[in-house]
Amino acid sequence: MEMIESLSLRGLPGRIAGFLLHAREEHRDGRRLVALGISQRELAKIVGATPEAVSRVLGRLSRQGVVRSTGREVEILDREGLAAVAGRGGDAAG
Template sequence: MSEHLCVSLVPLFHQLDHEDLKKINACAKVSHFEKGDVIFQPGDEQLYIVADGNMKIYQLSSNGKEQLLRVVEPGSYEGESQLFGVENDARFGEALNKTTICSISKQDFNEILVDHPQLSMKLLEYNMQKVLQLEQQTQFLSMEKVEERLASYLIDLMIAEESNKVVIPMSMKDLATFLGTTPETLSRKLKYLEQLGCIERKGRNISIVDVEALENI
């Protein structure tokens, strides 16, 4: 089971054959976390693969306020920069719900790259995707109105999931932080989009019923 969860779900390793996947899986340590548990903190140097659940990545501002960077879903990972010598002096990883993590040490991962140099190019590609996600968040915060940021986020989520029915992959509190607002304001803006007929909502499950209207916002 751990082989399937920790290795086969990770796109980075899809190009490897079964025997190589087994070798990589043998290096992985499986850990289970409850909601709110800290998975990693500044100074840790491992690759953290999310096998099940969700892990939020955040940093603390100078005044101690939490700044959400992204949510890592099953099959994705965090910590690859530290494996290449970039020190993590600010980022934390926290379980958003029951989460299973497979971690690979810096030494083991570097040996994997030596044996499979083609993975380095794939790793670079995925890192660029993360950079684009951070740029996207910067664009969100540059939008004056919260409803604009929210509409843009929902459209991107719809495109990513290739469906008009989407599930917000984080709590409302974390989404509010991500969009640079408060949970109370976010709740009002979601109701506003419902009143406009753009969306229908049940908790974190959202149906986008008028894409054009959402885009116009």
């Protein structure tokens, strides 16, 4: 519930970034992965957007080098950059 409340106050990139930061898992090899376990359609419902908008934001974050998205798995490449997008410090990218 706390995650949903905090996500509701952000723009779409911030909501997606916040969700990814909240859901991430550290792996032994040092990668930070988010195994979504849900479709982009379901993620869109959680963050209050269309699946197409979620896809565009993930694509933009990928081009910026912040994440790498492959199917239902997202690797966080730049945690600080993702936190900035989420509005947890620095300039929020939008």
